[in-house]
Amino acid sequence: MSLKYRIAIILALIGLSAWTLFPRTTTERVKRNGVYVVDTVKRVPLKRGLDLQGGMHVALEVDESKGVIANKGEAIDRALKVVRTRIDQFGVSEPLVQKAGNDRIIVELPGIDDPQRAMDVVQKSAFLQFQITDKTGALEKALPRLDAAVKSIASNVKATPGAAAPAAAPTDSAKNALQGLFSKDTTKKAPGDSTKNDTAVTTGGVFSKLIQQGQMPGEYYVAQNEVPTVQRYLANPVVQGAIPPGKVIRWSSDTTSLGSQTYRAMYVLDARPIITGEYLTDAKPSQTPTEGTVVEFTLNNEGGRRFRNETSKHIHDYMAIVLDSLVMGRPPVIQSAIGTQGQITLGGRDLQAAQDLALVLRAGALPVPLKISEVANIGPSLGADSIHHSIIAGEIALALVVIIMIGYYRFSGVLAVFGLAIYTLWTLAALAGFDATLTLPGLAGFVLSIGMAVDANVLIFERIREELDHGKSTRLAIDEGFRHALPAIVDSNVSAALTAAVLYQFGTGPVRGFAVTLLAGIAASMVTAIFVVRTFYIIWLTRNTDQKALSI
Amino acid sequence: MLRIFHNTSYDFIRWWRVAVGLTVAFIAIGIGSLALKGVNYSIEFTGGTLKQLSFKTPMDAGKIRSTMDHAGFHDAEIQQFGSPRDFTLRFRGAEEVAAQSAGAELVSKRVDSVLYTAFGRNNVTVVRTEAISPTVGSELRRNAIIAILLSFAITLVYLAIRFEWRFGLAAIIATGHDVFTTLAFVKLLHLEVSLTVVAALLTVLGYSLNDTIIIFDRVREDLRKGRKESLYDTLNRAINETLPRSILTHATTAAATLALLLFAGEVIRPFAWVMLFGIVTGTFSSIYIAGPVLIWIEHKYPRNVPATAWKGSSTATPTSRTKPSAATATR
Numbered sequence: 001m002s003l004k005y006r007i008a009i010i011l012a013l014i015g016l017s018a019w020t021l022f023p024r025t026t027t028e029r030v031k032r033n034g035v036y037v038v039d040t041v042k043r044v045p046l047k048r049g050l051d052l053q054g055g056m057h058v059a060l061e062v063d064e065s066k067g068v069i070a071n072k073g074e075a076i077d078r079a080l081k082v083v084r085t086r087i088d089q090f091g092v093s094e095p096l097v098q099k100a101g102n103d104r105i106i107v108e109l110p111g112i113d114d115p116q117r118a119m120d121v122v123q124k125s126a127f128l129q130f131q132i133t134d135k136t137g138a139l140e141k142a143l144p145r146l147d148a149a150v151k152s153i154a155s156n157v158k159a160t161p162g163a164a165a166p167a168a169a170p171t172d173s174a175k176n177a178l179q180g181l182f183s184k185d186t187t188k189k190a191p192g193d194s195t196k197n198d199t200a201v202t203t204g205g206v207f208s209k210l211i212q213q214g215q216m217p218g219e220y221y222v223a224q225n226e227v228p229t230v231q232r233y234l235a236n237p238v239v240q241g242a243i244p245p246g247k248v249i250r251w252s253s254d255t256t257s258l259g260s261q262t263y264r265a266m267y268v269l270d271a272r273p274i275i276t277g278e279y280l281t282d283a284k285p286s287q288t289p290t291e292g293t294v295v296e297f298t299l300n301n302e303g304g305r306r307f308r309n310e311t312s313k314h315i316h317d318y319m320a321i322v323l324d325s326l327v328m329g330r331p332p333v334i335q336s337a338i339g340t341q342g343q344i345t346l347g348g349r350d351l352q353a354a355q356d357l358a359l360v361l362r363a364g365a366l367p368v369p370l371k372i373s374e375v376a377n378i379g380p381s382l383g384a385d386s387i388h389h390s391i392i393a394g395e396i397a398l399a400l401v402v403i404i405m406i407g408y409y410r411f412s413g414v415l416a417v418f419g420l421a422i423y424t425l426w427t428l429a430a431l432a433g434f435d436a437t438l439t440l441p442g443l444a445g446f447v448l449s450i451g452m453a454v455d456a457n458v459l460i461f462e463r464i465r466e467e468l469d470h471g472k473s474t475r476l477a478i479d480e481g482f483r484h485a486l487p488a489i490v491d492s493n494v495s496a497a498l499t500a501a502v503l504y505q506f507g508t509g510p511v512r513g514f515a516v517t518l519l520a521g522i523a524a525s526m527v528t529a530i531f532v533v534r535t536f537y538i539i540w541l542t543r544n545t546d547q548k549a550l551s552i
Numbered sequence: 553m554l555r556i557f558h559n560t561s562y563d564f565i566r567w568w569r570v571a572v573g574l575t576v577a578f579i580a581i582g583i584g585s586l587a588l589k590g591v592n593y594s595i596e597f598t599g600g601t602l603k604q605l606s607f608k609t610p611m612d613a614g615k616i617r618s619t620m621d622h623a624g625f626h627d628a629e630i631q632q633f634g635s636p637r638d639f640t641l642r643f644r645g646a647e648e649v650a651a652q653s654a655g656a657e658l659v660s661k662r663v664d665s666v667l668y669t670a671f672g673r674n675n676v677t678v679v680r681t682e683a684i685s686p687t688v689g690s691e692l693r694r695n696a697i698i699a700i701l702l703s704f705a706i707t708l709v710y711l712a713i714r715f716e717w718r719f720g721l722a723a724i725i726a727t728g729h730d731v732f733t734t735l736a737f738v739k740l741l742h743l744e745v746s747l748t749v750v751a752a753l754l755t756v757l758g759y760s761l762n763d764t765i766i767i768f769d770r771v772r773e774d775l776r777k778g779r780k781e782s783l784y785d786t787l788n789r790a791i792n793e794t795l796p797r798s799i800l801t802h803a804t805t806a807a808a809t810l811a812l813l814l815f816a817g818e819v820i821r822p823f824a825w826v827m828l829f830g831i832v833t834g835t836f837s838s839i840y841i842a843g844p845v846l847i848w849i850e851h852k853y854p855r856n857v858p859a860t861a862w863k864g865s866s867t868a869t870p871t872s873r874t875k876p877s878a879a880t881a882t883r
Contacts, residue, residue, distance in 0.1 A: 059688065065654060115681075119657060372656045374688045379679035382604070389817035396815055400807035408554055408800060441748050444812055444820045448755070448827060451808025455801045459766065462797045465553070488769035491714050492762040498710060499703045499758040503751060506699035508692070511751045518755070552553055 003542065006535040014422065017429030021045070045432050047094075048110075049439035049513050052387055054380030055110035056118055061103055063371035072103055075368040080105050083370075085363035086121055104373065115377045117356065125324045125369055126360040128277025130307075131248075131269040133218030133318040133331055138244035139268045145242040147205025150233050207233060214265060216318050216331065224255055224262035246271050253326040267327050269320050274310035279303020283361035285354030286343075291329075293346040293354045297361060304340030312337035323357075390443040397450050405454055409461055411551030415536040416457040419528040423453050423521075426528070430520040439513030449521035456493070456529030460485040461552055474550045478537050482530070489526065497522045557795045564791045564839050565784055565847070571840035575733060582736020592739075594746035597693045599652060599686030600644030601659045605667070608675045610636040623666040634818045649686050656683040696750045700731065703754060707761060715772055718849045723764045726842035730760045733833045734826060743822045752823045756830025759805070763838040766794050771846075783850050787843045798835060806831050 025040045050057050060083070062072055069075055076099065083105055084097040096108040112118050139146075210230050212221040222230050233239050234249060243249060252265035283297040299307055311319070311334050320331040321344050329345030346354055401420070405413040427446065431438060464481030472480065497519060504515035595602050605616075613630050616639060620628040627645025632638070641663065648659050660683045667676055684692075704724055711720030734753055738745060770790035771783075779786065809831065813824035 059656075061687075063655075116661075371654065372683075373685040375657050375660065375681065375683045377678075377681035379677065381606075382679040386817060386819060389815060390820070393811045393814075393816035393820075397808035397811035400811065401804045404800070404804050404807065408556075410553070440819060441751055441823065444816060444823055445751075445755070447812050447816065448805070448808050451805035452759070452801075454804050455762070455797075458797050458800045458804075462794075462800075465555075465796075466793075484773070487772075488766050491711075491769060492765040495707050495710055495761050495765060496758040498706045499754055499761070502699050502703040502706065503754050506695045506702070507747070507751065511747050514748075514751050 003535070003538050006531070006538065010422075010532055010535060014425065017425045020429040020433045021425070046428065047432075047435060047437045048383070048387075049437045049442070049510060050108055050110060050376070050383075051378050051440045051510055052383045052438060052443070053110050054378050054383040055108065056112045056115050056378075057374070057376040058107045058109075058119065058122060058372055059100065059374035060105045060107065060122065060370040061373045063369040065371070066369060069368050072368075076103055076105065078367040079370060082364050082366050083107065083122055086360055089359050089363065090118070090121055105370070111380060113380070115375075117352075119372065119375070121356055121360060123370055123372065124360045125366045126277065126363070127324055127365045128280065128361065129273035129322040130275050130310075131250075131271075131273050131320050131322055132314050133216060133320055134247055134268040134270060135217040135317060137217070138247050139218075139220070139249075142242060142244045143208050144205075146207045146239060149236075149239045149242040150207040151205060153233070153236050153238055207239075211266065212263075216333075218268040218318070219331075220266045220268070221256070221263040222266055224264055227251075227264050230266070244268075250320065250322055250325055250327050252330075253323075253328050265327070265330070267320055267331065269322070269327075273322070274314070274319070275299075275303060275307050277361065277365055279306070280361055280364075283358040285351055285358045287351060287354075291343075291345050293349050293351055295344045295346065295354050295358045295361065297342055297344065297358075299340045299342070301340070307342075308337045308339050386440050387443070390440070390447065394443075394447045394450065397447050401450055401454060405457070409552055412461055412464075415533050415540075416454055416461070418536065419457060419533045420450065420453060422532055423524050423528040424450070426524040427517070427520045430524060431517065434516075434520075436516040436520070437513050438517070439510040441510045442513035442517040445514045445517045446521065449518065449525070453521065453525035453528070456485075456489045456525055457533060459488055460529060460533070464550070464552055468550070468552070474544075474547075475541055478541070478550070482534055486530065489530065493522050493526050555796065557799055560792045560795055561789075562792060563788055565788050565843050568840050568844040571836070572844070575729065575836070575840070579729075579732045579736050582739045583732065586735065586739050589739075592742065592744050593689075593693070594744045594749075595642060595644055595682060595684055595689070596747050597689050597696075597745065598644050599649045599684050599689035600642060601648065601652070601656075601663065601684075602643075602680070602682040603641040603660070603663055603667075603678055604633060604680035605639045605641065606677045606679050607637045607639070607671070611639065613639065616641070619666065619670045620663075623662075623670075625663070625666075638818075652683065652685045653687070656685040656688075659683065692747065696747070699750070700754065700757075703757065704728070711765075715768060718846060718853070718855070719768050719772070722842045722846035722849060723761060723768065725845045726764050726837040727757050727761050729837045729841045730756060730830070730833045733837075734829060737829045737833075738826065741825060743825060746822065748820075748823050749826055752826035752830070755827060756834060759830055760834030760837055763798065763834050764842045766797065767791055767838055767842065768846075770794055783847055787847065791839055791843070802831055802835060 021044055023042050023044050025042050026045070060079075062069055062076060062079075080097065080099055087095045087097050087107060087109070090109075092109045092112055094110055096106070098106050100106045107122055109118055207230075210222055210226050214220050231251075234243075247268050248271045250267050250269055252267065255262050255264045257263070279299045279302060281298050281300045281303075283295050286294050286296050288294055314334050315336065317334055318331040319334050320327045321329065323344070332345075344357070346357065398420075402417050405416050405420075407413070409416065427449070430436075460481055463485045464477050467477035467480045467484075468474070500515045500518040500522065504512055504519070507515055613632060616630050617628070620626075620630070620641070625643060625645075625648070627643065627648060629642040629644075631640045631642075633640045643659050643663065651658055660681050664678060667678070704727070707727070708720045708724050711723055731753065734756055738749065743749060767787075767790050770793055771786055774786050774790060781789075806828065809824055809827045812820055813828060816824065
């Protein structure tokens with residue numbers, strides 16, 4: 001190959017690399033003053049991993065704790081679609097949602113600063129149900145059985161003192177205030193049963209003592225500090241068996257405060273939903289002066305027909321809107337048949353919550369419950385710090401290698417250093433070009449590779465020295481030196497590349513980034529040592545007309 | 553021209569017994585300690601929760617501990633991480649890990665609320681959280697082991713093609729030796745075995761292999777020349793001839809590694825330690841493990857070549873040191 005072609009190839013590669021790495025304007029979502037906006041930013045097109053730019057990595061898998069899921073593979077594929085739709089609308093730049101293995105979903109959200117919100121959006125089942133509150137007083141009838149069940153398990157729990165005893169009972173005054181307030185309503189709305197039931201509720205056993213009749217059929221209040229106790233009781237299989245058949249117990253999403261006491265509502269609902277969220281076509285957040293934050297939803301025609309049908313059968317009943325087993329707001333009374341439009345009241349929650357809820361409702365319910373199997377969360381400052389430190393280490397490493405190479409090999413060392421500069425450029429360009437992700441171990445690997453990259457040069461230079469020792473001419477010594485060093489360079493680099501490939505295959509996240517950097521570095525160092533530095537020598541030889549000895 | 557270790561003719565292989573004794577002792581201490589106390593796996597492999605905290609003002613580890621104890625996290629491991637304002641907390645007691653089977657984020661959420669209540673949101677920032685459920689941990693551990701074994705198999709095949717199986721096997725045994733010494737080193741330094749450390753280990757293996765290949769390449773070349781000398785002498789000469797290269801390359805690599813160790817920050821430090829040790833063990837094994845093993849294999853399974861080219865090959869075992877000065881004599 002003639003010198004001209006060699007130079008042309010090198011210059012072309014340098015030009016291409018520079019172009020690949022040139023800061024360019026890209027359109028992406030960036031955060032300005034706390035809100036995400038689509039804007040153009042100018043930056044070097046090197047993708048930074050989550051550990052460098054901060055962000056969140058979540059791995060999700062099917063949660064089988066509440067029942068075995070039959071077709072897991074298919075379920076995870078459908079869940080993947082739902083999660084992807086949700087994340088796409090979530091508002092992060094360059095999110096990643098992908099399937100890992102057969103049963104895991106990986107979500108990566110760069111630059112996110114509210115991990116809790118992100119986790120909620122991803123994990124929320126968004127299973128929407130409309131259920132009619134129980135109007136038969138089923139719970140009151142079942143109270144003796146429930147009390148007996150609680151009593152039977154309480155004897156076991158009492159063995160551990162303190163923990164099992166119900167937390168401090170609400171003060172009497174608060175209790176009275178509550179009853180005073182609600183009893184009027186109750187008598188008005190559910191005449192007949194309520195007075196009798198009220199006494200049953202307040203004078204009964206352990207369980208009865210914890211709950212208060214609310215103002216609509218099927219509504220009960222539990223003091224906030226008792227909620228865990230009641231929940232624990234309800235979770236017990238013995239107690240569950242005592243719950244009236246065909247009914248379910250659901251908690252309200254909100255609390256009500258009354259005087260100094262906070263209460264949470266508990267609803268007894270007909271187990272069969274009159275309709276579910278599968279017919280939902282649209283949902284959008286809104287704020288109304290009377291009801292605060294709401295999410296307005298639209299059902300499709302079929303859903304609307306069913307909804308109209310069912311609601312017309314339940315006029316004057318109360319309809320609970322149940323999202324992921326929580327009753328959203330207070331169940332409204334059905335005044336007349338409802339068609340395709342409806343709304344979910346969010347009470348005191350802010351517009352952000354409404355936005356997130358509308359988002360997950362639009363994206364659809366998760367076909368299976370998901371649980372988080374892995375979460376990593378890196379603050380942006382830590383990432384910036386890591387980059388800063390790595391750059392310092394890189395500069396020092398580079399300086400030391402330059403000193404060693406030039407100090408030992410003089411002029412040839414200078415050629416090697418030029419080669420090293422080109423190596424650095426090419427490696428970074430390869431990473432940018434292949435859209436590889438730069439991670440912290442990757443950066444460390446890159447710094448390390450600066451030290452290792454000169455190995456090929458060292459091998460060649462030592463061979464040239466040997467050939468010169470044998471009394472060969474400068475030109476011949478250089479030729480022979482390159483030729484003899486080649487097999488060792490190729491073999492050692494190829495075996496290193498094979499190891500890196502294995503690392504890539506079996507590594508995750510940061511380690512994968514390391515493997516990619518290693519691979520790019522190996523390729524670039526081979527090309528620079530064998531081809532670029534060789535070309536430098538050829539240039540030097542053509543100019544060295546007065547046959548000076550090679551400085552090596 | 554500046555030259556170091558030029559035209560040397562040290563009889564390296566001669567000391568193989570001493571060298572093997574030393575390395576076996578080192579491995580025995582390290583692996584013995586591993587067997588007794590177990591591997592200090594990072595939470596990536598065991599499952600658990602890691603929190604890196606940054607306080608506004610210097611903080612006392614004891615205070616964090618009492619806060620965590622009070623909240624019921626009796627197994628929390630608390631470590632200063634660089635400056636006195638930075639700490640890492642690890643939660644990987646049986647109870648905490650079991651709690652994470654239901655959802656990896658659960659312990660992390662509880663710790664957050666404990667921290668914010670105890671120290672206030674303005675005084676402490678959680679800069680990093682890693683929470684991994686036990687099932688993911690065991691999967692990662694299996695993958696790491698597969699990765700190491702697979703890299704061995706692939707290298708063996710490659711070297712068998714490029715050289716021949718004797719060289720491949722000797723190189724793999726030398727590299728396998730490095731796995732054990734590095735594990736022993738990791739144990740003796742109380743480093744945590746994380747994914748990054750596994751990556752460092754694989755890099756060390758690559759580096760050590762590289763070194764072995766450079767020496768074997770010389771041996772291959774000299775064998776082709778058909779010199780009338782024993783493999784023992786050929787090996788010694790190959791090591792001596794590549795000595796300047798070894799010194800130079802180890803120097804530049806060590807320089808880069810030291811830069812990482814001293815300046816690249818706390819997260820990368822375990823990686824840098826392993827790498828620094830790797831330079832030492834890689835060099836050592838290329839000379840004292842790969843060499844003698846090659847001679848031993850050659851002795852056990854002599855190759856089928858004309859006797860003229862392989863004169864003395866049958867006696868070329870590490871034990872036959874009848875001509876200790878042979879290396880110099882042939883020059």
